[in-house]
């Protein structure tokens with residue numbers, strides 16, 4: 001078992017996660033009045049049975065199941081969740097257990113942080129992306145007005161319980177989505193870690209477990225230094241300015257295949273690495289190394305030029321203001337990231353062109 005201490009809670013990584021959860025429930029002397037477990041159909045099917053067979057308290061818990069998918073990270077589903085908590089006798093002394101991927105931890109964390117001015121919650125992340133990124137750091141929230149994570153609060157769980165074995169039922173696309181965040185952690189904070197990632201065969205769950213721990217530690221260290229994202233924490237947005245815009249674009253453009261969060265971020269990392277060579281002195285050689293690694297692991301995506309304006313609009317939030325420069329977190333070197341670096345929309349278009357060109361070169 002590995003315990004990573006954060007500001008006022010711990011993240012436990014263990015193959016025997018039930019043991020850690022039991023210890024946590026026992027340590028809560030006051031006792032919770034009621035336990036609620038938030039799941040989607042997949043975490044219900046693949047993860048809940050093991051926990052309920054090993055943890056006695058789970059047998060009396062109320063299960064709240066929502067449909068899986070980013071499109072459910074909404075105020076409507078959140079309102080249903082609040083109503084269910086209320087209908088089933090939830091009070092200030094209840095515990096919400098978020099069992100699932102990043103959608104469950106973002107939505108459940110937000111619902112718990114706002115229900116009766118805040119009840120305790122713990123997170124049991126069951127996707128790689130949620131284990132290495134979404135479950136730690138205190139950001140919770142929902143999408144609104146077609147914008148990702150538009151409404152939310154900073155709220156820490158009482159504990160996070162990470163069990164790498166849960167990943168065995170995850171499909172390859174979802175696993176890769178989490179690897180995008182692992183790549184990001186290496187690129188923004190630790191050149192040695194990036195080298196290890198670049199040599200890693202991710203199908204090996206043992207090796208992956210080391211990456212999970214290393215990534216959580218990197219994120220945790222950054223978040224502890226700047227919990228409210230006033231400065232340093234912005235480096236974790238590397239790849240995400242363009243990544244989020246692409247994710248939203250493919251979500252609203254129903255004719256296109258949807259991109260998973262990590263898939264969009266992987267493209268964002270290539271484009272923002274390109275910007276880094278223009279704005280921040282990242283070397284061409286390093287840009288090539290990053291591009292090659294991502295393209296050899298992730299499926300390529302066609303981004304037609306006619307959509308560039310809309311994609312850039314989505315980066316601005318203010319839809320009338322596409323002419324102004326947009327701020328990025330960019331690499332000055334592998335393992336070093338600088339915040340508040342401006343790029344013009346022309347340069348952003350160039351970076352999208354760079355991605356498309358590299359895709360065609362790579363696939364030849």
Ligand SMILES: NC(=O)c1ccc[n+]([C@@H]2O[C@H](COP(=O)([O-])OP(=O)(O)OC[C@H]3O[C@@H](n4cnc5c(N)ncnc54)[C@H](O)[C@@H]3O)[C@@H](O)[C@H]2O)c1
Nearest residue numbers: 042046068101102103126127129130133134139166169170
């Ligand atoms: N709060 C943060 O700091 C933060 C950071 C990164 C991402 N996020 C958010 O996280 C979300 C993406 O997270 P995600 O990729 O986990 O998405 P997700 O929650 O939609 O999970 C992906 C899919 O995997 C399924 N699944 C979950 N566990 C499984 C298991 N063990 N076996 C089989 N299938 C399983 C889910 O049902 C879903 O279909 C986005 O909404 C993103 O904005 C938040």
Ligand SMILES: [Zn+2]
Nearest residue numbers: 133181261265
């Ligand atoms: Zn992300």
